[in-house]
Each structure stands twice: as structure tokens, then as C-alpha cells.
Amino acid sequence: MSERFTKSMARNIFLGGGVFSLLLFFSLSYHTLGVLPERDNRHNITAEVALGKKVWEDNNCVGCHTILGEGAYFAPELGNVYTRFGNSTEAIIGFIESRPAEGVPGRRSMPQFNLTREELVGMAEFLKWTSEIDTNDWPPNIEG
């Protein structure tokens, strides 16, 4: 790098640029938090949805699946599973409930989590709620 460009100039770009970027990012984030309620469907978060998210986390579902495109890539996207399953919470419950404990020979299988009825309902409601978030039209199609 040229001699006329000194170390202290470089340091000032770092300090100025870094601080400016962080401040701008924090302001943008603040704005986003303000407008999120219009998009994130929060008015539909019920006690069931909250329980569902807890069950989702307590069983590390994200260790195989993606949700809104984030997580693991071993098993299907679940952000839109409610619509993929024909807008049916019962279909979701039926699927989770019926996983064989020993799996399916030779194939990827989902564990049997032995969830209670209440937990199953919560999970289904959580996934239904998730499918109603405004995600800028993602995923591209029903397959997720």
C-alpha cells in the first residue's frame, strides 16, 4: 500500500467505518422491530403456539429440519408444512404421533418423541402460526 496512505488514516477508516456501520445497523434494527408486528403474525401467538415453540426447541427439531429456511437440511422444510398437509393441524399431529420407534429400515426416519396430546396440539398450532408469517413469498413452492 502506498506511503501516503498512512497507518493512522487506516485506523480512522476502521474506527469511523466500524462505529458508523454499527450505529446504522442498530437504527435499522430498531425500525424493523417497530414494523415487525405488521408482518410477523404476533397477534395470533396463543398459549398453544408458545407451548409448541417450547416443544420444538426441547426436542431439537431444528437439528434435522429447516424452519423458514434455517436449520438442518436432512428433512423437509416445516415453515409451510401446515399448507403442504392441506391446512390440517390433525394431519401434522397424526404424522408426528405415528413415527415408528425403531425407524424405517434403510431410510431416514424421524424419532418417536412420545409427545402428549397437549404438546402435539401446541406443535401443530405453532407450525400453523409459522405458516402465516409474511416471508416475502418464500418458499418458492409448496414443496418447501
Next chain:
Amino acid sequence: MMMKYESQAVAKPYFIAAIALFVGQVLFGLILATQYVVGDFLFPEIPFNVARMVHTNLLIVWLLFGFMGASYFLVPEESERELYSPKLAMILFWTFLTAGVLTILGYLLVPYAGLAAMTGNDIWPTMGREFLEQPTITKIGIVIVVLGFIFNIGMTVLTGRKTVISVVLLTGLVGLALFFLFAFYNPVNLVLDKFFWWWVIHLWVEGVWELIMGAILAFVLIKVTGVDREVIEKWLYVIIAMALITGVIGTGHHYFYIGTPEYWLWLGSIFSALEPIPFFMMALFAFNMVSRRRRDHPNKAAVLWALGTAVLAFLGAGVWGFMHTLAPVNYYTHGSQITSAHGHLAFFGAYALIVITIISYAMPIIRGQVAAPEITQRFEKWSFWLMASGMVTITLALTGAGVLQVWLQRMAEEPMSFMATQESIAFFYWLRLAAGFVFTIGLLVYVASFFVGQKESRSTTVSE
């Protein structure tokens, strides 16, 4: 050559732990890759999600061990004084190792829901989110260890000679600790949860960790090339300035499709499209300094690791990152095997390799040598080429899988289901598994490098 300061030797256990956990990480990678093609492998004993969190959490923990070891080695030398408290460093080492090993055992021996219940996840739920699967008490443990570590490093830096390298390193470490605190915020609203989750993940790897990486790279380059510190420090400032200017707003490339407003499509695309710049500069920097070197350091292996870091970080983060970072592209690739391809080459190229670079430079010195014996260096070079070609092949295989996946499942007129798509791209998963074995052999050669040539060297060690 001896160490300049005795306390630099506390880096040694940190490096050993890092390498041991790295081996564990990769063994679980092989399990995962096998499960991709033989679905019921180890089912239900070790389900995929369990193996995956062992794989990714070991990665994070060994990189943290590596960063800590690096700091303990280079900060005394930069500060021209002994480490503030070697004893604290050792206490924290055993605390961190115990917490880490217990957590991994917890993952493997107890069903995850049971672990959550046992560790009080009902009281303060933070578990079950990607990379942040650790029980809340483990997270608290991490905070304590990191704070103690920063205190120790901070006192050494602040009471000694302050160099650009040590101050940048310290800034990166403080940032690492601050952003980790968002791991404790887990709102019921999934969108908010995701929004702040990225403050840990993205602002680490595309923010403060780049400061840490830049500082370590600059330190090693000063040592092995003898280029004037002024020149190196100027580069370092410009690189990390570009990292923050592009990477902070660049967080927006994760705010496209998770419920956040549309303006992030523009902000995220534009700023993150510039994120390859700091990685490109790191590559220029490394090659430039090596070609302008004023001395031929006998540790040729360390030079190779340093150049390899710069190149593979640019490929993995810069090129593979750019590939899917524009919103219209990401619309199709989001959460596909393309993501995994990029994640692997970026983490390996940038952070795994920078840790190995500093180990390669520091370990011989800690063992009382200027550079490792010839045979050791030959092992290291073999290991570099095996791991690099293994990882590049893994990346190419996953990219092939990803392109087809996107095509069949998301772009075709009659889209296939996820599971059907997975079956039709199995060839690429077999290829990835094979490349995984090549990578593993490379890693084992690396481990072996520490055990060869030590007898001869004891009699021939020259002190500088």
C-alpha cells in the same frame, strides 16, 4: 529458539484440546454423512439431530479453544510481558474442557428433551436453536470462562506494550463475548428469535471473528516474513475496516425470508455482495507479505498454512458466499445443500485453518525449537493438501447436490417433494462421504505430525 515469555506455554493445553475436539467433530461429520446415504445408520441410538449438534458444537468449542490458545501465545509476546495470570488461564482451561465434555456427553447419553428438563430449560429456555443447543447453564459457563479469559488477556494488553495486533485481537474478543449474550434472548415470537439469533451467528463469523482472524494472521506473517510491522498493521486496519463496513449491514442477507421487512432484500444484497472484499484483501495481504519477505523462516509449513487460510477463506466465504447472497438467488438456494457447501468451506478455510496456522507456528517454539523438524513439516504439508482437497471436494459435491436440489424441488414445472429429491441426488452424498474420508486421513496425518521426528530433533535443536 525458546519462547520469549514463559507464560506463553499455557497455550499448549489449549492447542491440544482444540485438535482433540477437532478429531471428534470430524468423526461425527462422517456419521452424519453416512446417515445421509444410509438413512437408518445408528438409528435410533444416535439420531441425526444429535450427531449434528455434536458436530457443530465441537466445531465452535474447538475454535474457541484455538482462539484462546492463540491469544495466550501471542499477547505476551506482543505486550512484552508475562501473561497477567497463567494460573487463571489453567483454571479456565479445565473449567471449559469439563463443561464442554459434560455437555457433549449429555447430548449423547440423555435424550435431548431429558437434558432440557434436567438443566432447567423451563426456567430460562435458550436451548434447541441451531448452534446454540447448549443447556442454559453451559451457556452461562461459557460466558464466565470467556469473561475470565478476556480479563486475563485485557490486563496483559493494557499493562504492557500496546500493538495494533493485540488491540485488534482484544476488540474482536470483546465483540465475541458481547454478541454471545444474545444467545440468552429467546422470545416466543419466532421471527424475533431468528432476528437476534443472527446477531450471534452472523456478527461472529462475518464480523468480530474476522478481527480475531486478521490479528492472528498478521502476527504470524510478521514472524515468518520479517516484513516491517508498520506495513502489516496498515493492512490489518484496512482489512478489518472493510470487514465491518460490509459485514455489519450485510447481516441483512439473513433477513430476506424470515418475516423481516422488504428493505432488507436491498440492504442485505448490496452490503453482503461487498463482503468478499475483506477476504480478498486477506489473500492479497498474505501473498504480498510472503513475496516481500525479508527472511526465510525455517517453518515452511506455517507459511503454507497461512497462505492456505487466505486462499480457502476467500473461496469459501468470498466466492461461495457471494454465490447465494443476492436476494433473487437466495430465494431459491435458501436452506439448501448450497448453504451447507458454503458453510463448510468458509468455516474450514477461515477459522479452522487460522487456528492450525498459529498452532503450526507456535507449537515448535513452545517445544523449544525454531521450527518443527523436517519430517514433521513434511507431514504437515501432506495433511494440508489432503484436508484441503477433501474439503474442496466436499464443497463441490454439496454444490452439485444443491444445484440439482434447487432445480428439482424449487424450479421445475412439476416440483418433486423434498424426500424424493434427496433420493435422486444421492450420488453426490456418496461423493461427499468419500471426500470426508480423505479429509479425515488428512486430519490423522496432522495429528501424527506431532509425534514424528521428535527424537532426532532433541539432539539437533539449535537455539537462536
